[in-house]
């Protein structure tokens with residue numbers, strides 16, 4: 001029999017009770033795959049790995065049903081789970097640090113006899129929390145106002161809007177009746193309080209009647225869908241108007257122009273293999289494509305966002321907020337970062353990319369599909 005751990009030993013190592021482990025077994029969350037000769041539960045390496053993921057998400061406050069969906073997801077391997085857990089833990093650590101800072105400030109103010117306003121007292125819990133962290137948070141993905149303006153204008157006078165692949169709610173337009181669709185429990189769990197209601201579903205099979213919304217939008221998500229054309233047809237089915245922010249993978253020109261993929265991460269091209277041409281995506285929604293230039297100081301940290309701020313790609317938090325880096329694998333990531341760091345230090349990057357310094361916005365293949 002493969003090397004195994006008994007239930008008692010696993011409980012002891014993991015710091016949970018044997019009862020908990022029995023419960024996980026009964027509900028099918030972590031089933032020990034073997035029994036000892038005496039008939040006791042025996043945990044093999046794969047079971048222990050799964051238990052580690054379950055306990056990681058549990059400590060982060062996820063419910064057992066959500067955890068089951070996460071660990072059963074066949075598209076997420078052990079490394080992806082570790083990256084995700086790490087990201088969530090770092091976020092929690094930073095959040096705690098920001099709260100400590102806010103509390104220290106208030107204590108200081110009180111010691112000096114200064115009354116803090118109700119607004120100031122609430123900043124540590126609200127969206128302004130990140131302002132306390134300030135520059136330590138370049139990695140966060142958030143609404144870029146200049147791109148949002150384009151998306152919201154394209155939504156026209158739509159009153160009801162479906163946001164598919166909504167993530168944590170960036171780009172959801174204010175002042176309209178928004179419904180979000182997001183398949184990932186991790187992403188749903190990170191939606192801020194007060195965000196639009198969110199349905200757990202996927203683009204390819206939207207649980208809505210035909211033409212139930214004035215408009216459907218999808219931002220930086222289509223490349224994650226297993227079947228982009230089917231998903232886009234679904235958007236077309238459920239809404240009168242469709243607005244999609246995506247990129248043109250068929251134009252090799254921009255890939256050659258973007259120094260990051262050209263000089264450091266050629267593996268990116270492999271991720272695009274099998275990706276439909278822009279014409280197919282446009283046809284699926286029955287509309288047209290408009291170029292969207294990326295401003296040099298883009299505040300949404302997507303892959304291309306830091307084209308004029310190369311040092312940002314050395315920051316792990318920037319990279320972890322973009323799936324490309326996880327998808328190319330740790331070896332390619334390490335090599336790209338090491339090589340970029342060396343070129344920045346030697347001045348080689350600056351020399352090669354001298355022409356970028358004067359640009360305020362770059363055409364890097366990003367497109368708005370409007371139908």
Ligand SMILES: C[S@@+](CC[C@H](N)C(=O)[O-])C[C@H]1O[C@@H](n2cnc3c(N)ncnc32)[C@H](O)[C@@H]1O
Nearest residue numbers: 165166167170184187202203219220221224225
């Ligand atoms: C990079 S995030 C973008 C989130 C948000 N729209 C934004 O702009 O910040 C991509 C999102 O697509 C979601 N997603 C992945 N597969 C999907 C699918 N088949 N249908 C809908 N959404 C999907 C992911 O869970 C993730 O939240």
